[in-house]
Amino acid sequence: MTRVRxxxxxxxxxxxxxxxxxxxxxxxxxxxLATTVDLEVGDGAEVRLTSPDExxxxxxxxxxxxxxxxxxxxxxxxxxxVGELVASGRRVPGAVGxxxxxxxxxxGLSSSxxxxxxxxxxxxxxxxxxxxxxxxxxxxxxxxxxxxxxMDQLASASGKEGHALLMDCTTLEVDxxxxxxxxxxxxxxxxxxRTLAGSAYADRRAATERAATIxxxxxxxxxxxxxxxxxxxxxxxxxxxxxxxxxxxxVALSRFDRAVVAEAMAASHASLRDDFEVSTPxxxxxxxxxxxxxxxxxxxxxxxxxxxxxVALVEDGARPDVSAWQHWWVSAAGPxxxx
Numbered sequence: 001m002t003r004v005r006x007x008x009x010x011x012x013x014x015x016x017x018x019x020x021x022x023x024x025x026x027x028x029x030x031x032x033l034a035t036t037v038d039l040e041v042g043d044g045a046e047v048r049l050t051s052p053d054e055x056x057x058x059x060x061x062x063x064x065x066x067x068x069x070x071x072x073x074x075x076x077x078x079x080x081x082v083g084e085l086v087a088s089g090r091r092v093p094g095a096v097g098x099x100x101x102x103x104x105x106x107x108g109l110s111s112s113x114x115x116x117x118x119x120x121x122x123x124x125x126x127x128x129x130x131x132x133x134x135x136x137x138x139x140x141x142x143x144x145x146x147x148x149x150x151m152d153q154l155a156s157a158s159g160k161e162g163h164a165l166l167m168d169c170t171t172l173e174v175d176x177x178x179x180x181x182x183x184x185x186x187x188x189x190x191x192x193x194r195t196l197a198g199s200a201y202a203d204r205r206a207a208t209e210r211a212a213t214i215x216x217x218x219x220x221x222x223x224x225x226x227x228x229x230x231x232x233x234x235x236x237x238x239x240x241x242x243x244x245x246x247x248x249x250x251v252a253l254s255r256f257d258r259a260v261v262a263e264a265m266a267a268s269h270a271s272l273r274d275d276f277e278v279s280t281p282x283x284x285x286x287x288x289x290x291x292x293x294x295x296x297x298x299x300x301x302x303x304x305x306x307x308x309x310x311v312a313l314v315e316d317g318a319r320p321d322v323s324a325w326q327h328w329w330v331s332a333a334g335p336x337x338x339x
Contacts, residue, residue: 006121008336010109011155016248020149023170024219024245030159031330035101035114037122044094051099080139108303113152117336129157182316188327190282192307211238240275265298278305293320
């Protein structure tokens with residue numbers, strides 16, 4: 001038996017929500033909260049994992065299979081990775097081990113993507129970050145049934161300390177953007193647990209895809225054409241994608257100019273609330289509170305919405321009052337890696 005350890009960070013998305021599956025630009029960062037997989041690798045026919053955060057053991061047979069049918073639910077993500085590794089022609093060893101994480105589950109900080117990448121690396125994946133991200137994205141599709149974009153997996157695979165990641169979700173090109181040295185990143189939980197598979201995520205994606213068949217690829221569609229859409233729901237969904245892409249480009253081009261960031265984050269949250277309709281009263285109240293705190297540059301919901309977290313960029317030395325919410329100060333971290 002050979003011992004192997006792998007670690008993959010979660011991510012927080014600073015700007016660019018619901019545009020990755022449209023091929024648009026996003027601006028997340030990998031964070032210093034992460035998932036670690038510790039394995040004893042051998043010649044068995046199954047991968048068996050325990051976790052202090054889960055009451056049941058995840059047992060996955062090595063080979064093709066239906067990841068979505070596995071129990072307990074967290075085993076589906078392990079099964080999705082095993083299935084994708086097998087499908088790619090890689091030899092997958094049997095293994096026994098454990099999973100630990102400092103990431104909050106169900107908060108929208110990509111705990112599932114971190115698990116997928118850490119499992120893939122621990123089971124022997126060896127390849128570029130883009131290939132690892134795409135493999136993990138396919139695993140998530142099979143595990144959850146949610147047609148997520150590639151942002152979460154690519155951010156975890158491509159993290160860089162001290163930097164946000166300007167990612168083109170069409171080409172998968174990643175351009176690190178230095179975060180202002182005097183700013184910190186605050187993530188606060190709304191108190192509403194988010195379950196992505198139970199949300200209207202797939203409906204939102206389907207609406208944007210329908211709009212794109214009429215006006216063309218949304219990241220570059222003309223706003224005039226979007227405003228001419230007859231269906232008011234499609235019009236709102238498409239308008240969010242188009243304007244969100246512009247906000248990402250503006251912030252990245254400005255290299256986090258304070259005024260540009262403040263305007264972009266406020267407009268992003270308003271668009272997610274009104275045009276994409278994925279915010280909640282709890283998230284709206286949290287974002288309003290954060291935005292009013294001295295030293296907060298900007299705040300918005302982060303992740304898929306329907307509960308979960310808000311993110312705020314905060315000037316060094318400021319002490320926003322978040323005592324009523326569970327919260328974390330996070331830093332931009334490096335990529336998923338073997339330890």
